[in-house]
Structures are given as structure tokens and as C-alpha cells.
Amino acid sequence: MSERWARAVLNTYRLAGAAVFPLIGTYVGWRASRGKEDRLRRRERYGRASKPRPPGPIIWVHAASVGETNAIVPLVRRILDYGVNVVLTTGTVTSAQVADEVLGDSVIHQYVPLDLKPAVSRFLDHWEPDLAIIAESEIWPMTILELGERRVPQVLVNGRLSDRSYRSWKKRAFLAEALFENLAHVVAQSELDGERFQSLGARPVTVSGNLKVDVTPPEADEAALSALRDQIGKRPTWAAISTHDGEEKVAAEVHLALLRARHPELLTIVVPRHPERAAAIEAEIAAMGLKTARRSSGDRITPETDVLVGDTIGEMGLYLRLTEIAFVGRSLTAEGGQNPLEPAMLETAVLAGRNVQNFRDSYQRLIDSGGARLVRDRDMLTGAVNYLLCNEAARRDMISAAAATVGDMRGALARTLKALDPFIHPLVVKSRLDGTNGMRGR
The missing domain is CATH 3.40.50.11720 (3-Deoxy-D-manno-octulosonic-acid transferase, N-terminal domain)
Known part of the structure; x- marks a missing residue:
């Protein structure tokens, strides 16, 4: 039947x-x-x-x-x-x-x-x-x-x-x-x-x-990377990558909270999952009193820039090489999560919300090894970023653990x-x- x-x-x-x-x-x-x-x-x-x-x-x-x-x-x-x-x-x-x-x-x-x-x-x-x-x-x-x-x-x-x-x-x-x-x-x-x-x-x-x-970790144009590093200088950075609607605002709120705390020179990097949303994201962040630089427009990062909006395709390797802390989106205001392996490969400590069902196995391995942490909400994300910015040893431990975990997971292609x-x-x-x-x- x-x-x-x-x-x-x-x-x-x-x-x-x-x-x-x-x-x-x-x-x-x-x-x-x-x-x-x-x-x-x-x-x-x-x-x-x-x-x-x-x-x-x-x-x-x-x-x-x-x-x-x-x-x-x-x-x-x-x-x-x-x-x-x-x-x-x-x-x-x-x-x-x-x-x-x-x-x-x-x-x-x-x-x-x-x-x-x-x-x-x-x-x-x-x-x-x-x-x-x-x-x-x-x-x-x-x-x-x-x-x-x-x-x-x-x-x-x-x-x-x-x-x-x-x-x-x-x-x-x-x-x-x-x-x-x-x-x-x-x-x-x-x-x-x-x-x-x-x-x-x-x-x-x-x-x-x-x-x-x-896969080979995403590459970056050396000239572009060098230019951005020169513009950023010694400013502390963190990134919110593969973000979905609502998570860019969370990243901006985290930025404001950290500015008021111990990081007045902080630069936040926001890389939306869908670059076509960049104009709306830029407007939303500007409405919060923050100054943005948009990658696709060729904007320079000045000392007054609060947020770099990474709205270009194929440059994730560039953005991840500008920081050692990466929040991976579609995990706070949306469900399913995005791939945490690229940031793990490129020497970043990985943070994400709790809704990471689509990458459960990868996150579980990273969490078990100490290479990733899940956060409940904006306040917990703020605390996690602040902790990693202030504690180089803890940040380095997470980066090393993430890289080792990725190494242990290889072999799927064969x-x-x-x-x-x-x-x-x-x-x-x-x-x-x-x-x-x-x-x-x-």
C-alpha cells in the first residue's frame, strides 16, 4: 500500500x-x-x-x-x-x-x-x-x-x-x-x-x-592582505563571519559594549553570508552611531572606522587572516549554523551560538578539544570575545586545539x-x- x-x-x-x-x-x-x-x-x-x-x-x-x-x-x-x-x-x-x-x-x-x-x-x-x-x-x-x-x-x-x-x-x-x-x-x-x-x-x-x-584553507591576495594590515595597525580585532539577518546587529552591539569596556581601539569585521545584504547592514550599523568601511567600495580602514563590512565573494581567507577570534553565524538569530572548519584551519579561536545542528559533528569535536565555544546570547558573546582579547594564552590554546582537531579529522577525500x-x-x-x-x- x-x-x-x-x-x-x-x-x-x-x-x-x-x-x-x-x-x-x-x-x-x-x-x-x-x-x-x-x-x-x-x-x-x-x-x-x-x-x-x-x-x-x-x-x-x-x-x-x-x-x-x-x-x-x-x-x-x-x-x-x-x-x-x-x-x-x-x-x-x-x-x-x-x-x-x-x-x-x-x-x-x-x-x-x-x-x-x-x-x-x-x-x-x-x-x-x-x-x-x-x-x-x-x-x-x-x-x-x-x-x-x-x-x-x-x-x-x-x-x-x-x-x-x-x-x-x-x-x-x-x-x-x-x-x-x-x-x-x-x-x-x-x-x-x-x-x-x-x-x-x-x-x-x-x-x-x-x-x-x-579542502585547502581559503587563500588571500597578499597585496590586499598587506594593505589591510597596514591600515589596521596594532588595533585589536574580532570577526563575525557567515552572518545572517539579526547577527550583524548583535555584532555591532558587542562592539559597542567592548568599546565601553577595555577596548577603545577595537575593529569589528562583519562578513555576511549573503553579500547583497551589505547596503542594509551598513545602514543598520551606521544608525547605531558606528562608522563603517565597505570592502566592495574600496573604503580605507581609518582610526575612526568601527566596523569593516566584508561584502566580497571569495575573500573569506582574507578576512580570517585579519583576526584570531571568529564568531560563526547562522547560530544565534537563525538555526543550523555555518561551517566552523575554515576559521579553525586559519588559526582563529571559534565561537558560535547554540543552533549549530547542521554541523553538529564538527562543532562537537572542536568543543571537546577546546577549539570552540558556544554562546547563549549577545551578552555571553560579548564576554567570550572580551576574555579572548584580554587573554593571549587562552586564545592561543583555543587556536592550537582547533588546528589539531582539524588535522585529526582529515581523510574524508580518500x-x-x-x-x-x-x-x-x-x-x-x-x-x-x-x-x-x-x-x-x-
């Missing part, structure tokens, strides 16, 4: 998607007007390829946004080293920019098609992938079903299920099983994630650890490649027999 019900629900989803497809252009156009879609490439969202398919085997790799894209870059590079072509899809403009910066023409980049049958079918008809690798938690029913019907192996890597997602799927267990049975393998981030996928019907499931641990080998190896053999050896070999 549940199997028949799942089939009926998914068939309804398929038909509804086909019905609304002719009308979806208005929605995509609206998103493009807000900068959420690439105006020049929005046809790709309908599955219309902007590039020809190269000969030989192709692996389709999908990463939704910036974090997932950065996480799978080392994996993509290893696949390219095997001589197999990669079509990389992402879902956001910023992740497309990151892909272009770090991978360039070594991959074929396309925006992921909308999860509607006409778009997905058109995409698959053109690219004819031999393997689909999906990063983290991108579960798109129509895409999974279409790949399943074409007998294309699908592997979920760096897989995770947040508390909210798991509860949602658990309520629809019959639907989850109908979808997850199409996955040839799930490579989960943690034991908890693995157990959750198994309980929803995924088989087989292995645990790799977090691919984000095996374990993921081992799980993928049965799927990739036949494609490597086929590529060599056909005389096609991937884009790097041309």
Missing part, C-alpha cells in the same frame, strides 16, 4: 511539474531581476545546454551553493586526473563564480536544471551522464527518478541530513524509501547521518567524514574516492579504450 501511495505522489509531482513548466519563466525572470539568477544563462535552468557534449564518459557532479562547491573541488580535481570529463552544476550565481575561479575550463559548468520533468529530461538527453555525484543534501525527486529510469548510478557524497530534514522525511518515510532506493551509494559525513539515511531506506551507506576538512572507485574505474577504462581522456588531456 505504501509503495503504491509513494508511486501516486511522485507521479502527481511529475505531472504538476510538467503543467507549471510553461509558466516558470516568470518566476526565473523575477529571480534574475533580484540577482539570484544569471540573466545571460537562465536558459540552462530549463535544461538547455550552453555547451556541446564532449566525446567519451561524463560524470555529472552537482553542488548546490558555495560551501558544497568548495567541498567537492578536491574530489572533482581527482576525477579529472583520471581523464574523465566532468559536468559541474551549481544552483546559485555565487557558487558559479567560485567554480569558475577554482576550476576554470577544466570542467563544464552549467546551472542545475529546475526539478521539473521537461527541464531534467532535456538536460539528461543532452549530457547523457554515465554517473551522477550529488553533494551533501540535494534531494530532488524528479532528478532522482529520471536518473533512475535511465539506470544512471547516483552517489550522494558528503551526505548529511539536518534535524529538520530528517524529521520531515521521517513523516514521509514511504516517499523517502521510494526515492532513496534509487541511490547506488550514500557516503555520509558522520555516523549519525549514516544511520539516518539507512533508516530512510538508503543502501549501502558508508561514512567518510566531512569533505570540507580536506574514503570518498574509495567508495566511488567501483563507479569511476569502469569509466576510466572506457575512456582509455575509446581514446578520450577528458578535457585536461586536450
Whole structure:
């Protein structure tokens, strides 16, 4: 009965998607007007390829946004080293920019098609992938079903299920099983994630650890870094990174409290998760009587500057190298948390709110080692930043503990490649027999 019900629900989803497809252009156009879609490439969202398919085997790799894209870059590079072509899809403009910066023409980049049958079918008809690798938690029913019907192996890597997602799927267990049975393998981030996928019907499931641990720490332009350090001088600094709505105001309030305490020369660095919010953030902070410098405008940091607003893409490595204390957002006024591993890699003491469910395993390891601390609210954050600014030894201990923890967590890439080998190896053999050896070999 549940199997028949799942089939009926998914068939309804398929038909509804086909019905609304002719009308979806208005929605995509609206998103493009807000900068959420690439105006020049929005046809790709309908599955219309902007590039020809190269000969030989192709692996389709999908990463939704910036974090997932950065996480799978080392994996993509290893696949390219095997001589197999990669079509990389992402879902956001910023992740497309990151892909272009770090991978360039070594991959074929396309925006992921909308999860509607006409778009997905058109995409698959053109690219004819031999393997689909999906990063983290991108579960798109129509895409999974279409790949399943074409007998294309699908592997979920760096897989995770947040508390909210798991509860949602658990309520629809019959639907989850109908979808997850199409996955040839799930490579989960943690034991908890693995157990959750198994309980929803995924088989087989292995645990790799977090691919984000095996990435190279974000780099920084040396000239820009040197210039900013000269402007800051010996002023004490702290950063609030990957912030969401409400957390920038908290950071500004922390700044004001610390100014009145023992740190009259303090510089606060605010790096919003979504840079397009920078103008509103700047206005909000200015309304509190604080002076800002905006990175995208090229503003200089003067002795009067209170807050540097880091509203540029791809410069997290720059901002983190300007401080030794980093609060990681989406954890106080929003839920789920953001990745704490980048600041841990770049020698900062890590602070966050208590809502870090999406990165539970990483935070737990950092907390257990003394490399991170969770704060309850603004006042507790103020106290934690003040303590770390005043106590160099404690700050250094946290930094060392965080770095050591990251070192202990490495190895996810090797374990993921081992799980993928049965799927990739036949494609490597086929590529060599056909005389096609991937884009790097041309």
C-alpha cells in the first residue's frame, strides 16, 4: 500500500511539474531581476545546454551553493586526473563564480536544471551522464527518478541530513524509501547521518567524514592582505563571519559594549553570508552611531572606522587572516549554523551560538578539544570575545586545539574516492579504450 501511495505522489509531482513548466519563466525572470539568477544563462535552468557534449564518459557532479562547491573541488580535481570529463552544476550565481575561479575550463559548468520533468529530461538527453555525484543534501525527486529510469548510478557524497530534514522525511518515510532506493551509494559525513539515511531506506551507506576538512584553507591576495594590515595597525580585532539577518546587529552591539569596556581601539569585521545584504547592514550599523568601511567600495580602514563590512565573494581567507577570534553565524538569530572548519584551519579561536545542528559533528569535536565555544546570547558573546582579547594564552590554546582537531579529522577525500572507485574505474577504462581522456588531456 505504501509503495503504491509513494508511486501516486511522485507521479502527481511529475505531472504538476510538467503543467507549471510553461509558466516558470516568470518566476526565473523575477529571480534574475533580484540577482539570484544569471540573466545571460537562465536558459540552462530549463535544461538547455550552453555547451556541446564532449566525446567519451561524463560524470555529472552537482553542488548546490558555495560551501558544497568548495567541498567537492578536491574530489572533482581527482576525477579529472583520471581523464574523465566532468559536468559541474551549481544552483546559485555565487557558487558559479567560485567554480569558475577554482576550476576554470577544466570542467563544464552549467546551472542545475529546475526539478521539473521537461527541464531534467532535456538536460539528461543532452549530457547523457554515465554517473551522477550529488553533494551533501540535494534531494530532488524528479532528478532522482529520471536518473533512475535511465539506470544512471547516483552517489550522494558528503551526505548529511539536518534535524529538520530528517524529521520531515521521517513523516514521509514511504516517499523517502521510494526515492532513496534509487541511490547506488550514500557516503555520509558522520555516523549519525549514516544511520539516518539507512533508516530512510538508503543502501549501502558508508561514512567518510566531512569533505570540507580536506579542502585547502581559503587563500588571500597578499597585496590586499598587506594593505589591510597596514591600515589596521596594532588595533585589536574580532570577526563575525557567515552572518545572517539579526547577527550583524548583535555584532555591532558587542562592539559597542567592548568599546565601553577595555577596548577603545577595537575593529569589528562583519562578513555576511549573503553579500547583497551589505547596503542594509551598513545602514543598520551606521544608525547605531558606528562608522563603517565597505570592502566592495574600496573604503580605507581609518582610526575612526568601527566596523569593516566584508561584502566580497571569495575573500573569506582574507578576512580570517585579519583576526584570531571568529564568531560563526547562522547560530544565534537563525538555526543550523555555518561551517566552523575554515576559521579553525586559519588559526582563529571559534565561537558560535547554540543552533549549530547542521554541523553538529564538527562543532562537537572542536568543543571537546577546546577549539570552540558556544554562546547563549549577545551578552555571553560579548564576554567570550572580551576574555579572548584580554587573554593571549587562552586564545592561543583555543587556536592550537582547533588546528589539531582539524588535522585529526582529515581523510574524508580518500574514503570518498574509495567508495566511488567501483563507479569511476569502469569509466576510466572506457575512456582509455575509446581514446578520450577528458578535457585536461586536450
